[in-house]
Amino acid sequence: MSKTNRKKGLVIVNTGDGKGKTTAALGVVLRAWGRGFRICVIQFIKAETGQWGEVKAAKKLGIEWHATGNGFTWTSKDTDETTARALHGWEIAKEKIAGGDYDLIVLDEFTYPLQFGWIDPTQTIDWLKANKPAGLHLIITGRGALPALVEYADLVTEMKEVKHPYKEGIQAQAGIEF
């Protein structure tokens, strides 16, 4: 194993239209927590709420968690508000990333602000290249990861829907999907 391998902080992207993008990031959070990593999760679309299973868990585990969205999605009409919230989330993310106090940072649903241009993708990736500490693991989730993000990432997985219960009239289940 070469020296560079030892401290390589991976940039991981979970994308695609299937389930499991955020969930796989949470699995890494659990694994990393098991090893005593310092972890920060920043969510870009979801609104602050203590109702999600993962937020309840994070609170119990002492994991830092920021939900910076307002629950609005890409179908939102209030784009000013949505853009402002995305920029606010990115300001928090930059501070956490550059500060060097974490081993793992998750930018959940961060592909959307980039994809919809609320945050400039080129500037963002340039900033990450210049400022991400070498040992920091970074996970970015969301559909439609831009080619520049895939190019920048070390590990990219596409979650592909094969079969989905909503289509058979089964609702999302608490504790499983949220």
Added chain:
Amino acid sequence: MSKTNRKKGLVIVNTGDGKGKTTAALGVVLRAWGRGFRICVIQFIKAETGQWGEVKAAKKLGIEWHATGNGFTWTSKDTDETTARALHGWEIAKEKIAGGDYDLIVLDEFTYPLQFGWIDPTQTIDWLKANKPAGLHLIITGRGALPALVEYADLVTEMKEVKHPYKEGIQAQAGIEF
């Protein structure tokens, strides 16, 4: 929401050649733990060890965890041992599933015993149909999920590799991939 939706325990399959199959199951474990679910994880290929990040985490969280494999994989030459271990794992799984004491059970890498015929797939699925409590959520992970398993499942996701760091000489990272 209809009545049947309320107590529906999902059968979830995470398959495909990409990363994130076990990891997404762990994410559901974290989420479910956050909601106070009773959880049991049974691993079919991995050997018992306290070294994995997820095992350390499970221990700290009080989550029941069984690793029933010997670390041998589908390339193993000692198929008797491998088969015996798979059957032993399946006996534990049956007891836990039928017992009704859990809200979520994960059968990690369970596709392999089925795929390689160490455990009979048809009998297994028939047994699950007859014995899985209606409210129990079941997650099965591993490559090459058989069509009968996909047919039985409610939610199937294929994790597809888009870009993988091993190909660029970067080793698996503790806390992130194990």
